[in-house]
Each structure stands twice: as C-alpha cells, then as structure tokens.
Amino acid sequence: MSDDAAPAQPGELEHVTVTDDEGPPTCTIFPQDCSEEKLVTHWITAEESSFVALDRWQ
Template sequence: MTESTRGTPVAGGLDADQPSQLQHVTVERDDVAVCTMFPREIGEDAVSEQWITATADSFVPLVQQR
C-alpha cells in the first residue's frame, strides 16, 4: 500500500450543487489503483457491509456507454 486518498467521486448527471452521498478511498498496490466507495453517512461498524471496490479495468469512458 503506497498511497491513500479520500475524496468525493463525481457522477454524471448530478447537479453540481448537490453533494455526493458517497466517499471513496483509493489505494495503489503493485502499480494497480484500487478505488473503494462507501456511503458518506455510515457508522464504522456498518462500512464493512456497504462498500464496492473497483480497479482501473472496471471503468470505461462515459462516451462509450452512451
């Protein structure tokens, strides 16, 4: 584990004035970035049950999906 960052992911179609309900942590291991997303308003004990993790090959360009 080399680096960890926290931030708010930007989701297409959401109003810029409306805050995201998710937060994320990105960790890079062996040159692979792993992003884990979970609800912003959640207790520490529940976060282990309500998360999703993705790596770079999980994402596609938005234009490709339209």
C-alpha cells in the same frame, strides 16, 4: 425496503483510490454517513480494468 437498505442518492457516496507498486489501482466507494459498524459491509471495490470512461456511455 427498510431505510437501512435504501439505495444511495447522488452525492451521498465517498470514494478512495489507492495506487501502489504491488498491483493495479483500486477505487473503493462507500456511503458518506456510514457508521464504523456498517462500513465493514457497505462498500464496493473495483480494479483499474473495471473502470469505464463516462463519455463512452453518452
């Protein structure tokens, strides 16, 4: 696996949650130190129905 493809480590990710009147809240997660060129392909977005409370998994 190349350095570019290495999985993110805890604390290396940022997120933005967007809530508007047009649809459900969405959360987009992306690497903290990602260049603008890589940012267009290094992200994942989930809608509110995809979120799971962490205490459900304990």
